[in-house]
Amino acid sequence: MKLTVFGATGGIGREIVRQALDAGHEVTAVVRDPARLSVTGERLEVFRDDLAAPEAVRPAVAGRDVVLSGLGARSRKDAGIAARLTRTVLGAMEAEGVRRLLVVSAGPVGPAPGSEGLLDRTARGIVSTLLKDVYADLGEMEAELERSATDWTVVRPPRLQNKPVTGVYRTVVGGFPAGGRFIARADVAHAMLAMAGDPATVKQGVGVAY
Incomplete structure (x- = not known):
């Protein structure tokens, strides 16, 4: 496949690029x-842009099969960046007629597991309060996706870890894995690439965790 990856220098985005190249895909890293991009490869094209306007990004998505995004705030001071930059990506995709899009959100933005225990429920509440601005930004990003014409998928992980890819994790379409507290960034990338061709995840939020 021909893929475009936004946020390619972040922890998840870099893993998407690396794993996609290893799988034989052609990758454009924006x-x-x-x-700051440490990944290299013969099938890698690096596209430099600050995502200020959709028109400038259109060449990066034109003719691509799938667009994947690891864009998001790295701290509370960056809150607002996910929705703003995703609007630029959506504008470029819709202008080029590219439909498939997968983005990273966060577990607390989606529905809680029906069997969530007191400890997990309390932890979710504390984290949601501490990062309320970040989660509000991600919530607005998800709303932008729902209003778009794209075939989007929102991937919602819990706390992220810097560990090697395992390929072993749980996913719940429209929900979140009960008791899921951690997942490696590399496995989030693995899950996103696996979902790229899965029609069951189109226009869905998908919880992913160990």
């Missing part, structure tokens, strides 16, 4: 600073 970055603000190419020097």
Whole structure:
């Protein structure tokens, strides 16, 4: 497949690029600073842009099969960036007629597991309060996707870890894995690539966790 990856220098985005290249895909990595992209490969094209306007991004998505995004706030001070930058991506995709899009959100933005225990429910409440601005930004990003013409999938992980890919995790379409507290960034990337061709995940939020 021909893929475009936004947020390619972030933890999840970099893993998407690496794993996609290993799988034989052609990858366009959209970055603000190419020097921060440590991944290399013969099938890799690096596209430099700060996502200020959809028109400038259109060449990066034109003719692609799937667009994947790891865009999002890295701290509370960056709250608002996910929705704003995703609007640019959506504008470019809709202008080019590219439909398949997968993005990263967060577990607390989606529905809680029906069997969630007191400890998990309490932890979810504390985290949601501490990161309320970040989660509000992700909620607005998800609303933008729902209003778009794309075949979107929102991937909602819990706390992220810097560990190697395992390919072993749980996913719940329209919900979240009960008791899921952690997942490696590499496995979030693995899940997103696996979902890219899965019609059951189109226009759905998908919880993913160990």
